[in-house]
Amino acid sequence: MKVGQYLFNKLYKANVKYAFGIPGDFALPLYASLSQSPIIPIVTTHEPSAGFAADAYARLNGLGLAVVTYGAGALNIINPIAQAYAEKSPVIVVSGAPEIKNRNPDLLLHHRVKTFETQIEIFQRITNISVLLQDPHLITEQIDEVIDTVLRTKRPGYIEIPRDLVYKEIPKFRCKHSRRPEKKLEVFSEAMEEIVSRINASRKPVVIAGVEIERFGLGGKFIKLVEKYNFPVATSIIGKAVFPEHHKNFIGTYMGAVGNPAARKLVEESDCLLILGEMITDTNTGLFTSHIKRENLIHASSEHISISHHNFDEIDITDLINYLLNSKKIKKFSFKNSFAQKKAPPVKNGKLTIKAIFRELSSLPDGKYSFITDVGDCLFGCVDLNADIILNPGYYASMGFGVPAAIGAFLALPSRKPISLVGDGGFQMTGVEISTLVKSDIPALIIVVNNGAFSSLEAMDRKRDYFTVHSWDYVKLAESLGAEGIRVNTLKDFKKALELGTQKNKAFLIEAIIERSDISETLERIGNAVHRKFSRKK
Structure with a gap:
């Protein structure tokens, strides 16, 4: 061979x-x-x-x-x-x-x-x-x-x-694979005993579900674990949709002081906080505005488990979830969710807003779409998006992810139509991949949120000339690449365009025009946090 x-x-x-x-x-x-x-x-x-x-x-x-x-x-x-x-x-x-x-x-x-x-x-x-x-x-x-x-x-x-090796024959003799190091039983037992003891001693345990639950295929087990012990569950912005947001135990998206206030209250008042598969980043903690006591923290990732100030490098999140799921030593809690996610009231017709866009997208049924967001307010606004699959670059945060990610998302899950939300700035980086969508017969719906600016930067600073994004005719560009498109600036027209776009069996672009000053509540809180943290020269 x-x-x-x-x-x-x-x-x-x-x-x-x-x-x-x-x-x-x-x-x-x-x-x-x-x-x-x-x-x-x-x-x-x-x-x-x-x-x-x-x-x-x-x-x-x-x-x-x-x-x-x-x-x-x-x-x-x-x-x-x-x-x-x-x-x-x-x-x-x-x-x-x-x-x-x-x-x-x-x-x-x-x-x-x-x-x-x-x-x-x-x-x-x-x-x-x-x-x-x-x-x-x-x-x-x-x-x-x-x-x-x-x-x-x-x-x-x-x-x-x-290049001269590609067609070389592989010799019959092959080296043996090295074995992975085995986990130490005594370390595992010590960690699990301490975790069980802390959970049982707590009155208000809370779980933050992170992206590694999805990465390592632990979603089904995690839901069973939550239901077995009746834990309240929050997610982060990068961990959106790793836990069903319609579930009775879901309490919201946690982002420190810039996220859901109800989720923040439960998380930060917890006497036993289990962070499972989550990266503790500035984005996930609302620019480090979270107030989590280390002594109450159990953090499990794919690389280690830490219990307060004790670190265990030989065991990981998979070990912990499997153990807790099979354990008979932990009590079931009496949590009743008074912060359950309520269906948001409909937005009145009028000018299109970022809030209205996410409200309409949240009304789409589960099981049919893969949502992708680019960086900017498309990312921060997705805190209010209720869906069962959401891909976003919520930690590294590279612009340009939105359109090409639709290619990979569809080829991985062809039963779901990709819906990508991308700002005008992010679209100008990689938007010509609509050409690849057309060439590959991928029926993605691309929503270009056009406010003429890098709005997330303006929220953190102020309006400046160099935050202005030069205007393109995004609809004509899409058409020149073989797709179809429509431009809207009212909620009524957006609803019609969304209905049309979700029914198309080819690439379709909606240019959604909003005011430059219109931003999500999450981005507004982030901007305020940045202004409080850093003094800005006007």
Whole structure:
């Protein structure tokens, strides 16, 4: 079996059905091998879009793949892969590369930066594992280890393949895989006993459900756990929809002082706060405006468990959820949710607002749509979006995610129509991926929230000329790329456009025009928090 054949067969067996990227001369053998595999290449207009698409695909599918060329291609995908690392999205980047025999340090080969090792050294900083294939006897072990590591840690991996190796035969002799370290039973028992004791001693336990619950496929078990003990549950902005928001135990989105006041009260008054699978970031804590007592905290992630000031590196969130679900030592609590999410009253017809947009989107039925938000008020406004699948770059927060993510989301879950919300600024970065939506027959609905400005920055600062976004004719642009579009500026027209767009079986764009000063309540609170924290020169 040849190297390329082995690589793509292994990835296909790991449930990768699509590869995102752009061919280049160092990747020509790779793409030829890819075309002979069951994996379908999706060629985007730009490598950053390939990275965002692979990221979204990975979040919903469990593993994503990007295939790029050396230098100009691979280094162009750095930002999306950095986001995938930060937000724990399992993407594998495969890059073609110069032949080892041609790596003369005095040879100025095109696409080279500083040295031939510069590229892999960069990827080592933003992946959990990066390998250069060169020893035929190690190739299968290296490929297997990358796939295993990415699946296990839910963070990116990188494989660099010299182009003359793609069609080389793999020797029959193969190295054995190294075994994972076994968990220490005594450490596990000590941690679980302390957690059980703290939960049973508490009167007001609360759980914050994080994005790792979804990443590690723990959603079903987590719901059973919550119902077994009757825990109240909040989520963060990046963890939106990891727990059903219509559930009787859901108390809202927690973002410190800038989030849901009811959720904040319950979370910060808890005497036993379980943060499960959540990253404690500035975004999730409302710019660190949260007031959580460390002595009341149990924090479980994929990397460790901490109980107050005690850290256990040998065990993780999966261990904890499995243990709690099967335990018979913990009492059931009598929590009754007086803060249950109530259906918001309808918004009166008139000028379109960001609040009205999310209100209308929340009225769409579950099970039919994958929602994607870009950065800006599309992100902050989604705090008020009730849906069962929401993808957002809520921690790393790279603009440009919205449109290309619709590609990956649909290919991962073709039974759901992707609905992407993106501001005019974010759209101008990657909006031409509508071309890829059309080419790939993806019936995404793209909602461009056009307020003519970087509104989130203005909320944190003030109106300035350099926050102005130059106006495009987004509808004509969509039409020029083969999609359809409509422009609206009233709620009545938005409702009609939304009904039309959700019924379309091809890419459709709604340009939703709102006032420059119109922002969500969450963004308004964030802006106020920033102004209080930093003194601004006027």
